[in-house]
Each structure stands twice: as structure tokens, then as C-alpha cells.
Amino acid sequence: MQNLITFPGLGLELNIDRVAFSLFGKDIYWYGIIIAVGFLLAVFYCMKRLPETGLKSDDLIDMLLFAVPACLIGGRAYYVAFMYDQLYYYDHAAMFRIWDGGMAIYGAIIAGVITVVIFAHVKRIRMGAILDLACLGLLIGQAVGRWGNFVNQEAYGSAAENFLRMGIYVNGVLTEVHPTFLYESLWNIVGFVLLHFYFKKRRYSGEVFLLYVAWYGIGRGIIEGLRTDSLYFFGTALRISQFVGFFSAVIAVGIIIYLYLFRERDPETLTNPYLPKRVKKKKGEDEEEAEMLEEDEEEENVTVISGIDFGTADEEADDADHVADDNGGSDDADNAADNSKDN
Numbered sequence: 001m002q003n004l005i006t007f008p009g010l011g012l013e014l015n016i017d018r019v020a021f022s023l024f025g026k027d028i029y030w031y032g033i034i035i036a037v038g039f040l041l042a043v044f045y046c047m048k049r050l051p052e053t054g055l056k057s058d059d060l061i062d063m064l065l066f067a068v069p070a071c072l073i074g075g076r077a078y079y080v081a082f083m084y085d086q087l088y089y090y091d092h093a094a095m096f097r098i099w100d101g102g103m104a105i106y107g108a109i110i111a112g113v114i115t116v117v118i119f120a121h122v123k124r125i126r127m128g129a130i131l132d133l134a135c136l137g138l139l140i141g142q143a144v145g146r147w148g149n150f151v152n153q154e155a156y157g158s159a160a161e162n163f164l165r166m167g168i169y170v171n172g173v174l175t176e177v178h179p180t181f182l183y184e185s186l187w188n189i190v191g192f193v194l195l196h197f198y199f200k201k202r203r204y205s206g207e208v209f210l211l212y213v214a215w216y217g218i219g220r221g222i223i224e225g226l227r228t229d230s231l232y233f234f235g236t237a238l239r240i241s242q243f244v245g246f247f248s249a250v251i252a253v254g255i256i257i258y259l260y261l262f263r264e265r266d267p268e269t270l271t272n273p274y275l276p277k278r279v280k281k282k283k284g285e286d287e288e289e290a291e292m293l294e295e296d297e298e299e300e301n302v303t304v305i306s307g308i309d310f311g312t313a314d315e316e317a318d319d320a321d322h323v324a325d326d327n328g329g330s331d332d333a334d335n336a337a338d339n340s341k342d343n
Contacts, residue, residue: 003153008176009163016151031148038144039068042137052200053133054271055125063119063130070115071108072098078107082231082240100152104231105142106244112138128206129273135212136195142216143188149181156180157226178226187219203265205273210252217249 006013019027043064050057079102080088080095087102088095116134120127149155153168157178160166166179195208195215202208224230224242233240 004167004169004174005150005153006167006174007164007179008167009165016153018151030151034148034151035141035145038141041144042140045140046133046137049133049136049199053129054273055129055133059123059125060130060133062123063116066119067112067115067134070111072103074111075103075105075108078104078110079231082234104241106241109138124275124277126205126269126273126275128204128209129269131206131209132199132202135209136192136199139188139192139195139212139216143185143192146181146185146188150179154181154229155184155227156229157223158228177228180223180227183223183226184219187223188216191215191219202270204259204263205266205269207256207259210256213252214249214256217245217247217252219245221245221249 003016003018004013005016016030018029018031020030020033021028046060047057050060076095076098082104083102094100112134113131116130117127119125120130146155156166156168157180160176160178162178164179164182165176166182167174167176169175170177191212195211198211199208221242224239224245227239230239231241232238233243
């Protein structure tokens with residue numbers, strides 16, 4: 001199915017088919033391909049930037065194995081939760097058709113951060129070190145991924161008259177609207193460029209991630225106000241992504257100001273992201289140490305009491321008995337000799 005999309009101000013007119021091609025009778029959608037391309041570009045960039053952080057490539061790959069599924073589940077669950085009554089109440093199976101669109105980036109970010117926190121705790125890695133690198137890859141993925149919304153003709157805004165306006169069919173009528181997917185993609189590209197060059201100048205671990213949260217939150221909050229397909233907070237007029245965007249930006253800016261005022265630059269944490277390993281004693285070592293302590297206690301309690309060495313006293317008593325026996329034997333011999341003389 002082809003969809004006509006125009007950009008009158010740019011003199012462009014495109015016929016977009018959501019299906020890229022079919023493989024073994026299964027349609028492969030542009031949406032999925034674009035998301036995959038964005039992910040691969042993000043991973044490639046992070047691997048290239050990895051040596052600057054001191055992180056090991058194996059740890060990054062291991063983290064992705066957990067974070068990617070978590071982000072997909074979180075992004076989809078977030079969207080479904082706020083669109084359940086409108087789209088999925090009568091069609092539960094549609095919740096699993098992610099190729100039809102419907103992913104909430106904030107749900108993916110929240111799930112991803114939770115995964116990183118757990119992974120960093122287990123691996124003894126500074127959480128900020130991973131987040132600083134991951135957020136740059138995330139900006140790449142977001143900038144590219146928004147074009148999946150373009151193909152699906154979603155994430156667009158209200159009526160517009162500027163030179164970037166986009167013409168699409170809404171309810172069968174060609175309507176010129178704000179291409180909010182394009183605004184956000186461009187915003188993410190600018191943010192990526194700025195943070196890419198600032199990365200080497202960061203003062204502490206986690207600073208780049210905080211700057212990302214602030215930058216993206218401000219942009220998303222503004223752009224979300226133009227959209228007509230926003231997620232609302234359970235029947236209210238509150239745009240949930242707009243609220244989360246502005247709120248997270250305020251929190252991030254507050255933390256950044258606090259750290260700039262009260263925290264000095266620590267180069268070691270920027271080049272050594274690994275925390276000291278926890279030292280655990282083996283069971284055998286614990287038992288051996290306990291036995292040694294018991295022996296020491298027995299020697300202290302039995303051998304010396306009030307300055308008297310009972311072990312030494314017993315040995316002297318035994319020696320005295322042996323001496324007495326020897327003396328007794330010699331006296332008997334002398335008595336026998338005297339008797340023989342008398343006889």
C-alpha cells in the first residue's frame with residue numbers, strides 16, 4: 001500500500017510503501033529496517049568510541065544483550081499502557097504487532113537505564129561511564145529511527161504553513177501538517193554533534209548522560225506540544241511525554257548545576273570505569289582461620305592463668321617423680337649391701 005507524502009515548501013512529492021519487500025511470503029516493513037539500521041549505526045559508533053572510556057568491548061556487548069530486549073519491551077509496554085483503551089482493548093493480539101508502529105521512546109529509555117544500573121552493579125562498573133557512551137548511540141538511533149514514523153505516516157503534528165510543512169492524507173483529505181518526526185530527528189542530530197565533541201571535555205562520569213537528558217527533554221517537550229497523536233495520562237489533557245520531557249530536563253539541569261558547584265573534575269573516573277572487585281574469603285579459609293583462633297584461645301586459657309604455666313608445671317612434676325624413683329632404687333641397693341656384710 002503506497003502513501004502519498006508531499007513537502008510543498010521543498011517541492012517534493014513521494015509515494016511511500018510501508019512494505020520494503022516480501023521474504024518467504026512474509027512482508028518486511030521499512031519501519032523495522034530503519035530501526036535496525038539506526039541500532040547498527042549506534043553500536044558501530046559506540047564500539048569506535050569505546051577505547052576512550054576504558055570499557056571493555058565484551059562488557060559493552062554483554063550489556064547490549066540485556067539492554068536491547070529490555071528497551072524493546074519497555075518501549076512497547078509504555079505505548080500499550082497509554083493506548084490500551086483506544087487500540088488494544090478489543091484486539092489484544094495487536095499489542096504484539098510492533099511492525100505496525102507504536103513504540104514510546106521514554107519507555108525504552110527507562111527500561112534501558114534500569115538494565116544498565118543492574119548490569120553495572122553486577123559487573124562493578126561505574127554506571128555513568130556506560131550511560132555517557134550509550135546516550136550518544138541512543139541519539140543516533142533516535143535520529144534515524146524517527147524516519148520509521150515518516151514511512152508509517154505517524155508522529156506528525158497539527159496544521160502548518162512553514163516551508164517544512166508536510167502534506168499527508170488524513171481521513172481521506174490531503175492536509176499540510178508539522179513534520180514533527182523531522183523536527184525531532186534534526187534536534188537529535190544537533191544534540192549528537194554537540195555531545196560528540198564535548199565528550200572528551202566532560203568533568204565527571206555521567207555528565208554527558210545528564211546533558212543528553214536535558215537536551216532531549218527540552219526538545220521533546222516543545223515538539224510534543226505540536227503533535228496530534230500524543231499519549232495522554234489516562235484520560236486527562238496532560239501529554240505524558242511532554243511532562244516527562246520537561247520534568248526530566250529540570251531534574252538533569254539541577255543535578256548538573258549542583259555537580260559543577262560542588263564536585264571537582266576527576267580524570268581517574270573518566271579513564272578507569274571499573275570499581276574494585278569485592279573480596280570474598282573461601283569457605284576453607286574461613287574454617288582454617290576459625291580453627292587457628294580456637295587453638296590460640298585454648299593456649300591462652302589453659303597454659304597460662306594468673307602467670308602460672310600449668311603445662312610446664314605438669315612436666316616438672318613428672319620429672320620429679322622419675323628422680324624420686326631413681327633415688328629410691330639406689331637406697332634399696334645400699335641396704336642390701338650392708339646386710340650382706342653383717343652376715
